[in-house]
Amino acid sequence: MKPLAYKMRTLDIKKGNVYKHLSEEELNWLVEEAVNIDRCDLGLVIASIVSDAYHDEQGEENEESR
Numbered sequence: 544m545k546p547l548a549y550k551m552r553t554l555d556i557k558k559g560n561v562y563k564h565l566s567e568e569e570l571n572w573l574v575e576e577a578v579n580i581d582r583c584d585l586g587l588v589i590a591s592i593v594s595d596a597y598h599d600e601q602g603e604e605n606e607e608s609r
Contacts, residue, residue, distance in 0.1 A: 562585075576588050
């Protein structure tokens with residue numbers, strides 16, 4: 544399997560800046576979520592949301608294949 548950096552470079556996928564794509568309301572919500580889970584890292588909150596969505600999707604795919 545090729546390294547992630549190679550795939551991103553080959554497919555011209557950019558990491559970008561997630562914050563510039565969020566409205567002020569969405570950013571405020573993220574800050575509130577960080578406060579609620581007692582974390583000071585918005586990146587961790589975003590990673591948790593993405594991880595939950597990924598596992599939800601993988602769970603649905605695994606259920607469909609049964």
